[in-house]
Amino acid sequence: xxxxxxxxxxxxxxxxxxxxxxxxxxxxxxxxxxxxxxxxxxxxxxxxxxxxxxxxxxxxxxxxxxxxxxxxxxxxxxxxxxxxxxxxxxxxxxxxxxxxxxxxxxxxxxxxxxxxxxxxxxxxxxxxxxxxxxxxxxxxxxxxxxxxxxxxxxxxxxxxxxxxxxxxxxxxxxxxxxxxxxxxxxxxxxxxxxxxxxxxxxxxxxxxxxxxxxxxxxxxxxxxxxxxxxxxxxxxxxxxxxxxxxxxxxxxxxxxxxxxxxxxxxxxxxxx
Amino acid sequence: xxxxxxxxxxxxxxxxxxxxxxxxxxxxxxxxxxxxxxxxxxxxxxxxxxxxxxxxxxxxxxxxxxxxxxxxxxxxxxxxxxxxxxxxxxxxxxxxxxxxxxxxxxxxxxxxxxxxxxxxxxxxxxxxxxxxxxxxxxxxxxxxxxxxxxxxxxxxxxxxxxxxxxxxxxxxxxxxxxxxxxxxxxxxxxxxxxxxxxxxxxxxxxxxxxxxxxxxxxxxxxxxxxxxxxxxxxxxxxxxxxxxxxxxxxxxxxxxxxxxxxxxxxxxxxxxxxxxxxxxxxxxxxxxxxxxxxxxxxxxxxxxxxxxxxxxxxxxxxxxxxxxxxxxxxxxxxxxxxxxxxxxxxxxxxxxxxxxxxxxxxxxxxx
Numbered sequence: 328x329x330x331x332x333x334x335x336x337x338x339x340x341x342x343x344x345x346x347x348x349x350x351x352x353x354x355x356x357x358x359x360x361x362x363x364x365x366x367x368x369x370x371x372x373x374x375x376x377x378x379x380x381x382x383x384x385x386x387x388x389x390x391x392x393x394x395x396x397x398x399x400x401x402x403x404x405x406x407x408x409x410x411x412x413x414x415x416x417x418x419x420x421x422x423x424x425x426x427x428x429x430x431x432x433x434x435x436x437x438x439x440x441x442x443x444x445x446x447x448x449x450x451x452x453x454x455x456x457x458x459x460x461x462x463x464x465x466x467x468x469x470x471x472x473x474x475x476x477x478x479x480x481x482x483x484x485x486x487x488x489x490x491x492x493x494x495x496x497x498x499x500x501x502x503x504x505x506x507x508x509x510x511x512x513x514x515x516x517x518x519x520x521x522x523x524x525x526x527x528x529x530x531x532x533x534x535x536x537x538x539x540x541x542x543x544x545x546x547x548x549x550x551x552x553x554x555x556x557x558x559x560x561x562x563x564x565x566x567x568x569x570x571x572x573x574x575x576x577x578x579x580x581x582x583x584x585x586x587x588x589x590x591x592x593x594x595x596x597x598x599x
Numbered sequence: 600x601x602x603x604x605x606x607x608x609x610x611x612x613x614x615x616x617x618x619x620x621x622x623x624x625x626x627x628x629x630x631x632x633x634x635x636x637x638x639x640x641x642x643x644x645x646x647x648x649x650x651x652x653x654x655x656x657x658x659x660x661x662x663x664x665x666x667x668x669x670x671x672x673x674x675x676x677x678x679x680x681x682x683x684x685x686x687x688x689x690x691x692x693x694x695x696x697x698x699x700x701x702x703x704x705x706x707x708x709x710x711x712x713x714x715x716x717x718x719x720x721x722x723x724x725x726x727x728x729x730x731x732x733x734x735x736x737x738x739x740x741x742x743x744x745x746x747x748x749x750x751x752x753x754x755x756x757x758x759x760x761x762x763x764x765x766x767x768x769x770x771x772x773x774x775x776x777x778x779x780x781x782x783x784x785x786x787x788x789x790x791x792x793x794x795x796x797x798x799x800x801x802x803x804x805x806x807x808x809x810x811x812x813x814x815x816x817x818x819x820x821x822x823x824x825x826x827x828x829x830x831x832x833x834x835x836x837x838x839x840x841x842x843x844x845x846x847x848x849x850x851x852x853x854x855x856x857x858x859x860x861x862x863x864x865x866x867x868x869x870x871x872x873x874x875x876x877x878x879x880x881x882x883x884x885x886x887x888x889x890x891x892x893x894x895x896x897x898x899x900x901x902x903x904x905x906x907x908x909x910x911x912x913x914x915x916x917x918x919x920x921x922x923x924x925x926x927x928x929x930x931x932x933x934x935x936x937x938x939x940x941x942x943x944x945x946x947x948x949x950x951x952x953x954x955x956x957x958x959x960x961x962x963x964x965x966x
Contacts, residue, residue: 401864419867431861435883444879445869498869 348534349375355406369560382545385555424500430487432479465493485516505537660705667700704933712933720756764915771839779844783851808903831913843900850892854885894953
């Protein structure tokens, strides 16, 4: 067990305890190659609090996705540890929902069936009607109330990713992992989906870790933006707190005085 | 309205919808320049190729006929003198069946044989019905007495042979399906198993149908020593199954082992159990490849069936062809060609049926 209660003291002197949701301790990832071992990540430490939204940015190939899939349990840990609520993770599990870069829907299933696949797994004791209600609720939340019974292949890329979001939230995970979920979408659709994501998130407050390449997206969504150094042996380079109040609107964020300060900070980091 | 929809479906399945639609637009008078080009490509060219095919066939048959006839006349001339030669020539010209040269039949001869075979079928069917009526009372009595009823043992008609062949091919296909799909799934799931049985697949896949038949013959002969089962049928359908199952086996194993990594990751994240993972993720995603395999299997099964029936002396189209060849009657050759067309057409139809099923279950619309 890792001690996960953290003493936080605000500037005005009020102290309280906050619970850590996700802990990465001395995380290391080594890929064996014909020319010897290649160390992708080394000495990576990160603590993410409950109900926190963290975005991770860094150069392509720095190991962001490797880190995320290690948290998801899809990739083995070479050294160090990952724990969720103080418990070391063993492989993948529905306590960590993943929204993949590609929507990864089962193309032979309808939107509803795709969401039900996870819901059935997580709520095996609920009645069929209750499970269907859960799946439908989240599909409605992502604006797909008219597409329950559409085959995944009949949906556009953006709609498919909406189903992906619904599927991830519907299993009520403790941690939500998002691997550049909007990277493949055009900028208009991307904006729409960011709004949908943040709207659901405001309600559910599921601890979220999201990889992105988009600096504006990183600022708009996050409580903290984590910057990773370039590989090999990547680790956390810098962390930027985003102090905008929630719920946020895109307009408010863009017009905020600190916005360009944050943006400059991130871009300066990426350019050096 | 409904009828036209189904008709449209049927023509699309057979693959002549382009032809029909273009012809229709010709008659309804909606013909632009593009339509004209389509009409040329989809109607005129196929028709021309059919005419050309039969024309070439006719000419070829005529040439072969002449070569054969000339040889006979010359032979008569050398052996028996000019008088006999003239007699042979006259006989050939008169169309008397006793002295017709035996060679590639012409299209019209084949058509005649087709009609003969059909008439023959009607005659035999009528005969069967008459037999049934005649023996009905007697058979009822025999069954009441616990004796076996008398069955019709007359010669099978051409249509009966086709039905027998279809029965054999479906039995073989079913066997191939029942063996290849489960084994394919199992070896697709396990890398170790795959590499351990790979050599069997690689070695036995290219083995000729004839050898399979002999192998099956060795085993079935011994196993059925004390029973009066229909040996020829059992041997031929098992051989057909064994020859044709490899495509399905390989495709199923490949489909199961190459499921998109994204789907597997989703299954892992959702922690699906092994049964759920197989039935909800792996099997549906490999279904298109499995069906591609089954389609190949069915067409291979139909192709080897003829050779196997021929060797196993099992009734069916294969033995029909072989008997006609051995028979050497005047119209034997044209009956063989009729059988050839029938075999080709049925093979084509079977393939189309499989293709339609495959399209129906395919989730990827681009396939």
